[in-house]
Amino acid sequence: MRRATTAQPVDATAATVDEAPLVEVQDLHKTFRRGAGFLRRGGTAVRAVDGVGFSIREGETLGIVGESGSGKSTTGRLLLRLLEPDSGRVRFAGQDVLSVSRSEFRRRRRDMQMIFQDPYASLDPTKTIGASVGEPLKIFENLSRAERDDRVREMLGRVGLRPDYLTRYPAEMSGGQRQRVAIARALSINPRLVVADEAVSALDVSTQSDVLNLMRHLQRDLRLTYLFISHNLSVVRHMSDRIAVMYLGRIVETGPAEQVYLEPLHPYTRALLSAIPVPDPLAQRSRPKIVLTGDVPDPAHPPAGCNFVSRCPLAMSMCHEVDPGLEPMRESSAVACHLHTGNSR
Template identity: 80%
Template sequence: MRQPAEAVSAPTEPAPLLEVEDLRKSFPRGGGLLGRRGTAVRAVDGVSFTIRAGETLGIVGESGSGKSTTGRLLLRLLEPDSGRLHFDGRDLLAESRSAFRHRRRDLQMIFQDPYASLDPTKTIGTSVGEPLRIFDKLARRERDNRVRELLGLVGLRPDHLSRYPSEMSGGQRQRVAIARALSVAPRLLVADEAVSALDVSTQSDVLNLMRRLQRELDLTYLFISHNLSVVRHMSDRIAVMYLGRIVEIGPADQVHLEPRHPYTRALLSAIPVPDPLVQRTRPRIVLTGDVPDPAHPPQGCNFVTRCPHAAPVCHEVDPVLEPDGGGYAVACHMSGVTRERQR
């Protein structure tokens, strides 16, 4: 007699490599001449997202939106006021500073200005080899051999090992910064405006290098930039930040082609199109009104003072980031209206 077939359970999706929940960070503002207690600027105000292993999440927004602060909080270069940070199932905020120091090899950062992040008094070999000395306790000869391998990996020659940062171009210095970040075999790289200080052709070379390294080394990226075109090129998903909050998050192509938040639409309309005819005829969204003081955000939606579609509810009720069940979420009471007007 045939036995009943066992129920086959659906494959479960692997847990995210990084889980961020309700992350918050405020900075005190000075109290003035009379010594009164100052107000607090909410730089990161309840940010939540996940990143799966091997993917790239892009974060985009204007200057002051909280992008860079979010990246620094993940590596605990700044300590959050509250929230949860889980990396590979471990609670990063529950670890002491000394314990987290060993975790730091899994999470590395590529900074915006490679000249500022490299010690001008040290050779490239010393700068790239320093993490190997600290974490792996490698002897000098072993370090030098490993540094040569790393320089080759990022497209630099072995003779760059003895040079100083001032003897290299901006693109070469950023390749050195990438090599140093890779020296301890991290699993997650936070790239904070990693190409914004470079010219356009060099940007393209560095971006293609980062994509190749991601494939070869199975890296995961948090890619922070104010440039939506660059973020789309690099990212699997995009999160748009405004005044310390994520207002829209979803697959990169969907965010780029069918934005649901008026702020995202305004950012996209500012991107120049290479076709002069299209550029002259395409609609441009120019935001009016003032950017709110992050220490005193408006009642209701943070974007209400600049939004062309603001309704009475926007002045009263703070919208939450509502997922649609398909991997997309937007914090906007009028997202349905703006989508209809797009069509």
């Protein structure tokens, strides 16, 4: 049984008082059933997302980072209702998107699009690039065939692809080119929010840089809002205004990107940062390294107290008993750690 000394705040990454956020997520929960039988009955409950809350201002990028299994991708899918949450609240432009029917939400999906990790899997191999990019336009826009083709050519140009790519198939393109097509398709209907789920992790390093720079330029030109999900903290730093660090279904630290990167508060964030290589061999050898022992706990049976206690090199006795709430700290930051919340005294 967990005992929490403080409740997790409604919004750990709140926008400023005078600017309403475009996206507000409050106390989001999602549980899967492992080993469930027919009609998903029985089995073991696995808490994939456990009380997550955040907000994103229009034109801003919130980066979510964490190891595989931390719940970051599930959070992105819950936001767009690709998965249905068990409980919680999601507001987009002031409207509760979870309270409407799926058919009504489908009409609102033009403002909320997703870029997936694998550009080849997300594109129909039997359709030309023109057909793939034009598909959202057929659904959401009342355009003639000629007008639709013109819009597709315009979007291909925006992502750095020639008009003749319109008649090609995904198998004829490189990974970076396919991801540019996926970006063009997501942006073809002028969304306000884009969820990028590991959008560059399948690409080589040089191509990653090109695609990331493209996404930043498009954000500036089109005033896009990004939820950028990645396991790579250096990539998240490059893209994000603010960062939320997830571990075992919960946000354990959040704050301005540079602050989280340069002055991390949570031991898990420090461990992630220490694992990032630096190009200087001397500096790399002299850097303090934080090696986490043990495996990530089974989310079906999380530890009592703090989720991170079984791997934390700084764990105290109370960490095994009391679950730390995510508490506000300096300059719009928040952390879930007894070392910083004052409970250790």
